[in-house]
Amino acid sequence: MTTTTLAPPEAAPATPGKYETGVMSWVTTVDHKRIGIMYGIVSFFFFLVGGLEALLVRVQLAVPGNDVLSAELYNQMFTMHAVTMIFLALMPLTAAFFNYLVPLQIGARDVAFPRLNALSFWIFLFGGIFLNISWLAQAAPNAGWFAYANITTPQYSPGLNIDFYVLGLQILGISSIISAINFIVTIINMRAPGMRLMRMPIFTWMTLITAVMLATAMAVLTIALTQLMFDRFFATAFYDVSKGADPLLWQHLFWMFGHPEVYILILPIFGIISEVIPTFARKPLFGYNVMIFSGILIGWLGWGVWSHHMFATGLGPIADSFFAISTMLIAIPTGIKIFNWLGTLWDGAIHYTTAMLFAISFIAMFTIGGISGIMHAAAPADLQQTDTYFVVAHIHYVFFGGTALGLFAGIYYWYPKVFGRLLDEKMGYAHFWLTLIGMNLTFFPMHFLGLHGMPRRTFTYADGLGFNSMNMMATIGSFLIGLGALILAYNLFTAWKKGAIAGPNPWGAATLEWSMPSPPPAYNFREVPVVHSRLPLWEGNPQFEAAIPKGKRAEDTESVTIGGKTVGHLEYPDDESKMSAHDLGIHLPPPSLLPILMAFAISVFFGGFILHWGLAMAGFVMLFVCTFLFAFEPGHSGH
């Protein structure tokens, strides 16, 4: 609830040149902020799609012996729910935050390779569309997101379902690897003067660790996918048991990617939470160094635990013991993080904004997910729990209670920076309570379902096994979550035009991105800032303050109050922020049409495997030509 209504900020005049406004300006943009916004919108859309798929799954399971979905359709539904949520919603939502925030947090004009950044977005978009076209062909992937060999070989999956999976994920993998390399280079090379590694905002730190994991983990998945693709299209026998293959190879490769993937989805959230909590507790992050080192340790250990997904495959007692112990070790750095967040909150002055409510509930829900994680790190106990609803409960406390709640916190926190307007807090509270109650109603009973013998990935269950009431509970809970998500969508949509004006720093936060107008000008910083502190806006020296382009006139300032408490100040957008990069003589990379063309060529190439060989050839030629043009495209617009 804000106490004021101000006139909307006037749109900043765009940089002179081609594609300055309209659709083409978005299609050709290489601005990390615009790319971040597009990542956000597309992945939020896929988040709603994945949610719809989840609701259909829950409707089917609401009562025993239900037939809303056929077995075939159910198997496609649960597979696409996971594929959509992981590859098209949660990962790209974290990418939206990386894109928008990292350059701002480190004081850079843009990422290191702006066109590559656009390229990874367009590849992601086409990959998402590619995967979902499978619905129209009535052949959505249907072997689970893990797609264990050998059910994926042509003998057992003759349809197009697995073709869409294997090609779609390869497209998305290209996007992730390009993006990861871009962010590694950006964070290592593009930091503002004085932004030493140990002064970097914790979100940027976690992005760096995530990007390193992403670049390496995706490569492993690509190897597995390429093998499977060759099995399916060129009659190789990587996974054909009748020709002597061992299907366990897939599981090793998949989880060598898959477990780092879990940390790829949670480390950015650790970063978001570590920004939100200090801001609203009005205290610096407790144990900054330890938070970073524990993040690195989690990323590093994350590579040595993959076989804990495979205890039931019979790897033998020595392997089981090794992976049980390595998995439990991860509890130590994770525990450190939890207690450091509690240490940050301790003795603070906690403002319960929606962002903070999500951040605090993240700590609680992620703790539950972490504890059940330890339970199945104990390998023999896992043999009862694996492949049951107990694990479904666990992963949802980690991915929903962890990743999704953390992303919600990030959305409420940074939306005002991105769009210059605050999200409505009343709707935020409604969203929060529906989500928190809904998720516990949905996922908590699943622990019991699993322990009482309900396997996962089952399209139905028999009456008389005691599963009825808990499944009904879960279905009701899932609809509460769905209602919450709709409220969020409505809030995001309406606040874009009608929300209260945010000003540069509505929350009184400490990091660099809050030093500039909201939304920030295309060029980010008028002058590259010199950083002297880890919390530049809290501990800033006068020299630094002077370099910050923001309106400081006191008469323009009004307080932002939420629930009757002052949490920050509103400021009118100042004149300076309306000046374009051109006016200020700042060089920005020119827009380019090539990223979207290259992404399209890649999709055509992979689509050709399903439709026609000629199409694949055409895609390849187009990609070749585009790559050539990409390499020789001028890097500046000629002034």
Add this chain to the structure above:
Amino acid sequence: MIPRVVENRAAWTARIVTGLGMVLLAGCGGVEQFPQTSLEPKSDYAIAIDNLWNLTLWLGVGVGGIVFAILAYIMVRFRYREGAPEPKQVHGNTRLELAWTLVPAILIAIITVPTVQTIFATQADAPPNALVVNVTGYQWWWEFSYPAGGDTVVTANEIHVPVGRPVHLRITSGDVLHSFWIPQMGGKRDLIPGRINHIVFTPLEEGVYLGQCAEFCGDSHALMKMRLIAHTPAEFQEWLANEAEPAVDPERLASPDSAILLGKQIATTTCAACHTIRGTTATFGKTGPDLTHLARRSTIAAGILENNAENLSAWIDDPQAIKPGALMIDTGLSEQEIAYVVAYLQTLY
């Protein structure tokens, strides 16, 4: 008078506590309520797992309880109050941080030691007196064969074992991955084509135990069920001896019904393409379950239907309607022919 706000708050607190209680209590109950539960172990293997589970459960609940209590205290105690001074800007505390590194490390050690012990104890080699049963999974049914019975005892979907004697399952798959899981007998083990996996356990109590496939294996993964029947040793020997016998010959029955004889004729020609009925000419079909002693099984279609005439007819008539994607072919038998076949199948004791 209590202000309305407080009254509302109390009412809401009560409602939330009741709701939480309902969610928590929904999972409470024994094997009567949850016939496929893993929490009432009935073998040495399952008990070893259960002990480890209880340790992790109570440690987990303890740690979780402490974190939640601290968080709740913080949320109330350190909430922002109007006019309060800015909090003291603390950046960390090495001693505290060391403490919350060491305490989890100690808790981990407490779990690790029994975990490794249990891993080795439950994966030990089978003792020489163990009853060996070969388990093979197919989409979507189970085959159990008993080398002890002269390698002729082959049955499907119902595994019979004696109590008090170690059972050694040698498990593999005939097509894709599956996972063997009878919760009260212990943990899962995957069925992997081209590999042989092992489970060794000693059933401790007579009874019928439910289980089902736990690794996604295609369309009807949810319908790939089984049951384990634990007998007294004497009963088990009796069962095994009977299973080793060839199928009952209807011509030797006290009152050979012509329907049964016709049924046998159809079964040993049509059904024989995929099913074996030992003691008849149907001895080459191996892709479907062995039917030699079908009538002694309590269920058909991998544990999803009661074994009776009505269900047998429905199954033969349209298996895919009962089990989506089932690989049994359309026999093209007429209703009358199916009735004959069912009549014959019901004599296969």
